[in-house]
Amino acid sequence: MEKISKAEVINHLDKEILKSIPLYLKPIENIWQPADLLPRSEEDGFFEQIRELREKAGNLSYDLLAVLIGDTITEEVLPTYETWLSSMLHINEERESGWNQWTRAWTSEENRHGDVLNKYLYLSGRVNMKEMEISTQHLLTDGFDIGTARDPYRSFIYTSFQELATNLSHRRVAQFAKEAGDNLLAKICGNVAADEARHANAYKSFVAKIFEIDPSEMMVAFEDMMRKKIVMPAHFLREKGEAKGATFIHFSEAAQRLGVYTARDYINILLSLIREWGIDSIGNLSEGGEKARDYIMMLPDRLTRLAERIKPQPSYHQYSWIHPQMLKVSEAI
Numbered sequence: 001m002e003k004i005s006k007a008e009v010i011n012h013l014d015k016e017i018l019k020s021i022p023l024y025l026k027p028i029e030n031i032w033q034p035a036d037l038l039p040r041s042e043e044d045g046f047f048e049q050i051r052e053l054r055e056k057a058g059n060l061s062y063d064l065l066a067v068l069i070g071d072t073i074t075e076e077v078l079p080t081y082e083t084w085l086s087s088m089l090h091i092n093e094e095r096e097s098g099w100n101q102w103t104r105a106w107t108s109e110e111n112r113h114g115d116v117l118n119k120y121l122y123l124s125g126r127v128n129m130k131e132m133e134i135s136t137q138h139l140l141t142d143g144f145d146i147g148t149a150r151d152p153y154r155s156f157i158y159t160s161f162q163e164l165a166t167n168l169s170h171r172r173v174a175q176f177a178k179e180a181g182d183n184l185l186a187k188i189c190g191n192v193a194a195d196e197a198r199h200a201n202a203y204k205s206f207v208a209k210i211f212e213i214d215p216s217e218m219m220v221a222f223e224d225m226m227r228k229k230i231v232m233p234a235h236f237l238r239e240k241g242e243a244k245g246a247t248f249i250h251f252s253e254a255a256q257r258l259g260v261y262t263a264r265d266y267i268n269i270l271l272s273l274i275r276e277w278g279i280d281s282i283g284n285l286s287e288g289g290e291k292a293r294d295y296i297m298m299l300p301d302r303l304t305r306l307a308e309r310i311k312p313q314p315s316y317h318q319y320s321w322i323h324p325q326m327l328k329v330s331e332a333i
């Protein structure tokens, strides 16, 4: 079989991506905006609505609030993701190419996430916004190092995985917010999670298309990303005066402790991708492709054995982001 180049594959894929925009993204006129969910400052009942928002937000646990802030910062460093997607190799650089239209439209949907979450946190009265803003600026400055380089195959594996991970974590925060009686936050996170699910479906469909055309190279890219482990986009998260990535450790431990995003979730996402792409039945693989497939198929069991050994870490970190006087009384540390 004649070998096809990645440039040819991505060029072919561009038309598919163009077609996928109306399938996976919503028309701007119909999609929710942050203003649909938040108190409206031009209305008479604004102060009453804020009072209610603050009262409900007062019931969120320290860990949940920390995870929500970390999630918000992750959303707010969208410029990092857009720059990365725009710098992929082999993409069609014409202004109206499928890829360029997709990237702009995807970014425009994502931009609402940081916006709505940031406004909620500001209104909640529980957050030291300046410290949070410093963390956001640090994370934008530090960027990320996710192991895809500029390779589109690796990048699509990353986005498929990551959109599923964010869908899950926003959904869980929504669930915990609801349990704490904060229905507004539950609605906000539920809406964000629904967007992430559509985005995941889009990126998974791009990978599925590449598997049809260039299975061996796609398999090798999948294997390579899993060997490197899919790191979270905020893995360099820090607070003022801390080393790069120092706060990320506390943030991910809190997510694990709460059950917002766990080692088990990582394995379940991997399993769902293996199923979705029918990895076990993909034919026509080169020797390297076969080896890559073997590695991927064995990985969930190996990771399960490792995950069984993970013990939730106790909480000890006091975030500069959270007003100490605003801790839930029962949890003051």
Ligand SMILES: [Fe+2]
Pocket: 075, 110, 113, 166, 196
């Ligand atoms: Fe998002």
Ligand SMILES: [Fe+2]
Pocket: 110, 163, 166, 196, 199
């Ligand atoms: Fe996303």
